[in-house]
Amino acid sequence: MTDMTDFGRKLTQLLPETEIRFRESMAKHTSFRVGGEAEMMVFPKTGEELAEILKLSKILDRKPAILGAGTNVLAPDEGIPGLTICLKDCLDGMERLEGNRIRLMAGVTMSRGAVFAAKENLGGLEFAHGIPGTIGGGVYMNAGAYGGELGQVVESVLVCDRDGNLRRLSNEEMGFSYRHSVLEETGDIVLSADFRLTERPGEDVRAKMKELIGKRSASQPLDLPSAGSAFKRPAGGYAAALIDQAGLRGFRVGGAAISEKHAGFAVNLGGATAADVKALLSAVSDKVYEQSGIRLEPEIRIW
Numbered sequence: 570m571t572d573m574t575d576f577g578r579k580l581t582q583l584l585p586e587t588e589i590r591f592r593e594s595m596a597k598h599t600s601f602r603v604g605g606e607a608e609m610m611v612f613p614k615t616g617e618e619l620a621e622i623l624k625l626s627k628i629l630d631r632k633p634a635i636l637g638a639g640t641n642v643l644a645p646d647e648g649i650p651g652l653t654i655c656l657k658d659c660l661d662g663m664e665r666l667e668g669n670r671i672r673l674m675a676g677v678t679m680s681r682g683a684v685f686a687a688k689e690n691l692g693g694l695e696f697a698h699g700i701p702g703t704i705g706g707g708v709y710m711n712a713g714a715y716g717g718e719l720g721q722v723v724e725s726v727l728v729c730d731r732d733g734n735l736r737r738l739s740n741e742e743m744g745f746s747y748r749h750s751v752l753e754e755t756g757d758i759v760l761s762a763d764f765r766l767t768e769r770p771g772e773d774v775r776a777k778m779k780e781l782i783g784k785r786s787a788s789q790p791l792d793l794p795s796a797g798s799a800f801k802r803p804a805g806g807y808a809a810a811l812i813d814q815a816g817l818r819g820f821r822v823g824g825a826a827i828s829e830k831h832a833g834f835a836v837n838l839g840g841a842t843a844a845d846v847k848a849l850l851s852a853v854s855d856k857v858y859e860q861s862g863i864r865l866e867p868e869i870r871i872w
């Protein structure tokens with residue numbers, strides 16, 4: 570087994586500027602505010618730095634965990650052994666390209682990206698404005714809302730594989746489908762994404778974003794920690810409606826509960842553990858199945 574202190578020493582020799590934290594609370598890095606400690610967390614600033622870290626991490630016994638804004642992750646109570654690479658606020662940058670195109674780095678939040686597009690008089694990312702994750706996390710799981718999803722506007726994605734090699738994948742190669750991309754299979758890491766958008770007056774784009782934010786705050790429990798929709802939309806139905814029909818609004822396990830405001834959200838009422846959340850999701854899935862014959866699958870990434 571590789572000792573992480575020794576790995577930290579090697580990393581500091583190779584990349585003296587890279588920030589390293591040991592025993593970092595995952596509750597601090599996830600919107601659910603749940604989870605034990607990451608044994609070691611690093612914060613690369615550039616794609617090159619990330620590639621060097623990945624190359625060095627080949628000596629470790631397990632693949633590093635990749636964290637964006639932590640808004641779709643349930644981190645385990647017992648913590649995360651080995652290395653966690655946090656990309657939020659690290660891979661930062663937004664750029665106008667030729668034509669109606671923009672490049673957003675993986676650590677930029679989807680909201681910032683949408684606001685940047687509006688400033689450039691470009692539409693197409695309005696739906697993503699209220700999604701709290703990063704471009705990296707959003708591309709990884711093809712985030713979407715209100716009829717839009719990133720896969721509809723992504724032109725290409727610059728990724729880094731686990732050996733530290735960079736390559737650009739086209740939209741087709743990304744294999745986007747509902748809340749899924751090929752990266753879930755390959756484990757490649759998003760460094761940046763290029764978007765092909767549509768010319769539209771900035772004020773119209775901003776008005777649409779304002780309307781959608783209004784819808785979100787009216788219907789979602791944004792005052793409580795959560796990871797967004799707890800379950801994927803099943804074929805032929807809506808998870809929230811099925812949960813509601815099964816009488817589970819407000820259903821609680823320990824500190825975790827189905828939101829009273831939106832039955833599609835699992836929320837942390839205070840002091841929830843990952844075990845509470847997992848037990849809640851599994852009980853809800855079973856009860857909905859008994860009631861409707863439809864099996865709900867978690868949308869939250871359970872680490």
Ligand SMILES: Cc1cc2nc3c(=O)[nH]c(=O)nc-3n(C[C@H](O)[C@H](O)[C@H](O)COP(=O)(O)OP(=O)(O)OC[C@H]3O[C@@H](n4cnc5c(N)ncnc54)[C@H](O)[C@@H]3O)c2cc1C
Pocket residue numbers: 600634635636637638639640641642656675699700701702703704705706707708709710711712713714752757758759760789791795796797798870
């Ligand atoms: C209040 C609330 C509302 C939400 N509303 C929506 C919504 O409307 N639509 C929607 O789709 N989602 C929604 N979400 C969920 C979440 O914001 C999205 O899934 C988002 O895409 C996650 O991005 P992240 O940066 O937080 O990723 P994380 O939660 O940090 O990670 C999620 C997964 O992506 C992987 N990942 C992260 N960064 C990278 C990278 N650079 N390269 C490769 N893999 C990476 C991680 O390994 C992990 O498996 C909501 C969440 C909350 C809390």
